[in-house]
Amino acid sequence: MRIICPVKRVPDTAAAKVLRPEDHTLDRDAGEAVLNANDEWAIEEAMRVKERDGAEVVALCVGPQQAQTTVRKALSYGLDAAIQVTDPALHGSDAAAVARVLAGALAAEDFDLVLMGNQSSDARTMLVPAMLAEFLDLPALTYAKRLDIDGRTLTVHRESSGGHVVVRADMPAVVSVVEAINEPRYPSFKGIMAAKRKPLDTRDLAAVGVGADEVGLAHSWTRVVDVSPRPTRQAGETVTDDGSGTVGAVALADFLSARKFI
Amino acid sequence: MTPLTTDQRDLLDLVRSYAGGRLAPRAAEDERAGVFPRDLLAELGSMDLMGLPFPEELGGSGQPYGVYLRVVEELARAFLSVGLSLSVHTLATWGVLTHAPAPLRDRVAHRMTAGEWLGAYSLSEPASGSDAASLSTRAVRDGDAYVVNGTKAWVTHAGEADFYLLLCRTDEHRTRGVSALYVPADTPGLSFAPPERKMGLRSSPTRQVRYDDARVPAAHLLGREGEGLGLALRALDSGRLGIAACAVGLAQCALEHAVAHARGREQFGRPIGDFQGVGFMLADMATRIAAARALYLEAAARRDAGDEHRSMAAMAKLFATDTAMAVTVDAVQVLGGYGYVTDYPVERLMREAKALQIVEGTNQIQRLVVSRGLLGNGSAVAGA
Numbered sequence: 001m002r003i004i005c006p007v008k009r010v011p012d013t014a015a016a017k018v019l020r021p022e023d024h025t026l027d028r029d030a031g032e033a034v035l036n037a038n039d040e041w042a043i044e045e046a047m048r049v050k051e052r053d054g055a056e057v058v059a060l061c062v063g064p065q066q067a068q069t070t071v072r073k074a075l076s077y078g079l080d081a082a083i084q085v086t087d088p089a090l091h092g093s094d095a096a097a098v099a100r101v102l103a104g105a106l107a108a109e110d111f112d113l114v115l116m117g118n119q120s121s122d123a124r125t126m127l128v129p130a131m132l133a134e135f136l137d138l139p140a141l142t143y144a145k146r147l148d149i150d151g152r153t154l155t156v157h158r159e160s161s162g163g164h165v166v167v168r169a170d171m172p173a174v175v176s177v178v179e180a181i182n183e184p185r186y187p188s189f190k191g192i193m194a195a196k197r198k199p200l201d202t203r204d205l206a207a208v209g210v211g212a213d214e215v216g217l218a219h220s221w222t223r224v225v226d227v228s229p230r231p232t233r234q235a236g237e238t239v240t241d242d243g244s245g246t247v248g249a250v251a252l253a254d255f256l257s258a259r260k261f262i
Numbered sequence: 263m264t265p266l267t268t269d270q271r272d273l274l275d276l277v278r279s280y281a282g283g284r285l286a287p288r289a290a291e292d293e294r295a296g297v298f299p300r301d302l303l304a305e306l307g308s309m310d311l312m313g314l315p316f317p318e319e320l321g322g323s324g325q326p327y328g329v330y331l332r333v334v335e336e337l338a339r340a341f342l343s344v345g346l347s348l349s350v351h352t353l354a355t356w357g358v359l360t361h362a363p364a365p366l367r368d369r370v371a372h373r374m375t376a377g378e379w380l381g382a383y384s385l386s387e388p389a390s391g392s393d394a395a396s397l398s399t400r401a402v403r404d405g406d407a408y409v410v411n412g413t414k415a416w417v418t419h420a421g422e423a424d425f426y427l428l429l430c431r432t433d434e435h436r437t438r439g440v441s442a443l444y445v446p447a448d449t450p451g452l453s454f455a456p457p458e459r460k461m462g463l464r465s466s467p468t469r470q471v472r473y474d475d476a477r478v479p480a481a482h483l484l485g486r487e488g489e490g491l492g493l494a495l496r497a498l499d500s501g502r503l504g505i506a507a508c509a510v511g512l513a514q515c516a517l518e519h520a521v522a523h524a525r526g527r528e529q530f531g532r533p534i535g536d537f538q539g540v541g542f543m544l545a546d547m548a549t550r551i552a553a554a555r556a557l558y559l560e561a562a563a564r565r566d567a568g569d570e571h572r573s574m575a576a577m578a579k580l581f582a583t584d585t586a587m588a589v590t591v592d593a594v595q596v597l598g599g600y601g602y603v604t605d606y607p608v609e610r611l612m613r614e615a616k617a618l619q620i621v622e623g624t625n626q627i628q629r630l631v632v633s634r635g636l637l638g639n640g641s642a643v644a645g646a
Contacts, residue, residue, distance in 0.1 A: 186280045189310040189323055192272045 001055040001171075003046045003113045005079065006102055006132070008036040009063045009070035010122040017122060023217055024224035025092045026122055028064060035073045038117025041177045043077050044184040045147055046115045053149065056080045058109075062090065062101045068200070075195035076187035082198065083109075087205040092217025095127040101215060102128070103135035104208035111172060113154070118143055118176040129176035139169035145180040264563070270329050277333050280309065281340035289341035289465075293610055296457075296464040298422055300380075302344055303351075306337075307377020312351060320359055320367070321375035327500070328562035331507040335555070338511030342614050343466040345511055347380075349504025350418045353622075354381030354427040357497045358444050361484035366444065370425070382423035383501070384414035384471060385494050391416075392627050395437050395491060399430040399473060406480050408432070408443060410451070410473040416621075420469035421454040423447055428478075429494045432487050442490035444482040451476030462613030499575045500565065501622050506558040506575075506582035509618045513551045513586040516593035516611045520544060523597050540596055547589045554582040573635035580628035583618040590615040 011017050011031055018030040046057045059074040059082040061067050071082045085105050093101070106114065114133075119126040133140030146157035152171045157164065159178070187195075205212055213219055237255065241248030256262045266274070285302060292299050306312050314330040316322025330352070338345025355374045358381070359367055373379040390397040399412025410430055417426070426445040433439030445452070455470035485493050521544055524535030534540045561574035590612040594601035601608045619625045 186284075186305070186309055187276060188308060189269075189273050189276065189314070191310075192276060193269050196269075 001049070001053060001113065002109075002111045003049060003055050003057045003115055004060050004106060004109065004111045005039065005042050005046050005057060005074065006060045006062075006114065006116045006128075007039040007043070007070060007074045008061065008117075008120045008122075009033050009067040010036045010120050013037060013121050019224075019227055023092060024227050025217065028066070033066070033070065035070050036117055036120045036122075038119055038121070038177070038179070039074070040077075040117075040184040041179060041181050042115040042117050043074060043079065044182045045177055046113075047078055047185070048182070049113075049149060050078070055112075058082060058111075060102065060105055061085070062093075062098055062105075064090075071200060072195045073187075075198045075200075076192040077185070078187075078191050080198065081201070083201045083203065085203050085205070085208055087212070087215075089205055089212035089216045092220060092223075093215045094220035094222045095123065095125045096131055096222075097215040097220045099128045099131035099135055101205070101208060101210050102132050104205075104210040105203065106132075106136060107209065112152075113171055114138075114174040115147075116174070116176050118178050129174055133174035136174065139173040140176075141167050141169055141173055142176045144175050144177045147175060147177070147181065264326070264328075266329070270325070273325075273329065274332060274336065276309070277311065277336045280305075281336050285337060285340035285344055289343075290607060290610065292341070292465040293343070293462070294464075294604075298465055298467050299341070299344060299347075300422060302341075303347055303377060303380060306344070306348065310376075312348065312377025313355070313375025315352065316355070316359060316371075316375045321372035326562070326566045327503065328559050328566065331503055331558055331562050334504050334507040335511040335514070338508040339515045340511075342508060342512050342611075343463055345508045346463070346466055346505075347419065349501065349508060350383060351377070351381045352504060353497055353501035354383045354423075354425070356500055357383070357427040357442060357484060357493060358425070361442065361489075361493055362444060363481060363483075366481060370444075374425075379424035380419055380422060381425055381427065382417055382419035383427045383497070384417045384420075385429045385498075386414065386416045388413060388415045388470070392624055394429075394494065395440065397429060397431060397440065399428070401430040401432050401441060401443060401478070403432070403480065404477075407477040408480060408483075410443070410445075410476040410478055412473050414471045414473075416458075416468055417471050418466055418468055418621075420467060420471050421457070422467050426452075426471065427484070427497070428473075429490050430473075432490075435488070437491050438488045440490035440494070441487045442484040442493045443478050444484055445476070445478050449476050449478060461616060462610060463617050498622055499572050502575045502579035502628070503558055503561055503565070505618055505622050506554065506561075506578040509579075509582035509586035509615070510551060510555045510558065512611055512615055512618070513547070513554070513582075513589040516586075516590045516608055516615075517544070517547045517551060519606070519608050519611075520547065520593040520596040523600070534596075543592050543596060547592055550585040550589060554578070554585045557581055573632050576623070576628040576631035576635075579623065580625050580632070583615070583625060586615040586618055587612075 012034050015031040018027040020027045049055050050057050057079045059079050061071045062085045065086050071084050116129055129142050130140045141156040143158040144156040148155040155168050157166055239248050239251040313322035314325045315327050318324045334345045334349055359371055387397050401408035401410045424447050428443045428445045431439050432441040451474045453472045458468040524540050525533050527534045558578040561571050561578045564571040593608045594612050597608055600606050
């Protein structure tokens, strides 16, 4: 079995995100960058399959040159190899464009399963897994909180707003996972050292069969046209009770009623 | 100190991230409940952290001792019992792997360095502590085995360990009659007294181990008969550096709590850290910690270079654990009433610091080792 884990370099989850004023894209040089946490769940799930059934697990990253540290981090969990697609034309690509590039890279690969996080902690669109499946014309089993593999059949348990859903598909397929699926391990020291020596295949857009006119800020289907900072929080209203409780209670009731809470 | 390599920096980043994410949240509750965190040690094993200073051919990572000690410090900073467990495991494993006959060593090494097997070190006895050479547990040769009888005391990991490095008497000679044996935990004749009820370090099990006609294969003799005391003391030269690293981690943790409190607690309209009486206290704490860290790293560098390091290891243990005691007492003082209640961690850190002044040679014994090194009377063998 061959499993591909798309991974993304994102700003440190705890850090404030900075948008570049000229094009409203994320300033990826501001602050620390980390491996997207949701991708760690996918990697953990892939490693469990590898340890249980045997599999080759390959990381796939679309991102700038600096994302190589993210790729090495992914490899430190015990993955076998990595592919990085990097190209100046990628800057500003939206979810659909990134999915197109991932699909382009995957088109040349043999694989049985694509395992990925359901979202990235910076953009949070949650669109890429389904879009990728669409571009690849493969089943999409999204929001998996449990994944079972029986022969070539995948069974995914997912939460939806309507309840608990069990979906099945045959491999190859795209599966996106949520936090509940597992508790990711920490990498091992030997894994970290080995990651520096593992094969990393770097490709540009042409090598994955995607044109520069299909990606990037200028060719993305969506664009951020304006941003404004969140307004600073206003001081609250202070109600002073006269000691009887009545004044305070009436004021609170009026406050809630005016906002249609009661 | 040699600058850290990229791999070593990555190692320390990994350990800090793990210690903050997994150990720190567990420390208070496991200490309160007296739960030995064996599951966390298993995680350390799977992260390749239980065999760092051992050669790669024995399953270790071939890291310098100073790097291993910095890992111990980071673990102890988050959860002292875990740092101490790694230190004790390394102490016992070192004794076995450097002195076991090759067939035994090759059979057990990888399990030890992978952390699958946890080690324990037994030198002390109920009546033999600082005067280590007075130990009375006896091993009598009977065919291809030793028959062991006696009681070892204050054994960290007793009842939990998979193997024991046992110091016992094979001859009447006070110092040259002591031998070291490798004892698997499932050896018939081993039994364990109830756990000691301690002031602190409750999540680290300490018990007496009784040997009743326990038969230990003669092939488990470490080194030669009569070489046990030297082995035990050389092991302690390294083990004491582990205790020093634990002490620095503990003190660092206390300092961080004290600094956070001094920043956030306001009295007389300003943070209490702005008052010189508190600010200078913090400065002294930080200075002593930095000096203690430098001392253990210097001793480790000498060890790695193959230089004599007995005195400096004793100095590091002495200075670092006295520092941990002083710093944790001061941290309680900085937190005031909050420092004295169990809702905050610093009172626990203070109780834990006390143990470090006692274990692996009391600080009085460390002074003895240092003074004998200076005066040149004997090779600093305690009680020799």
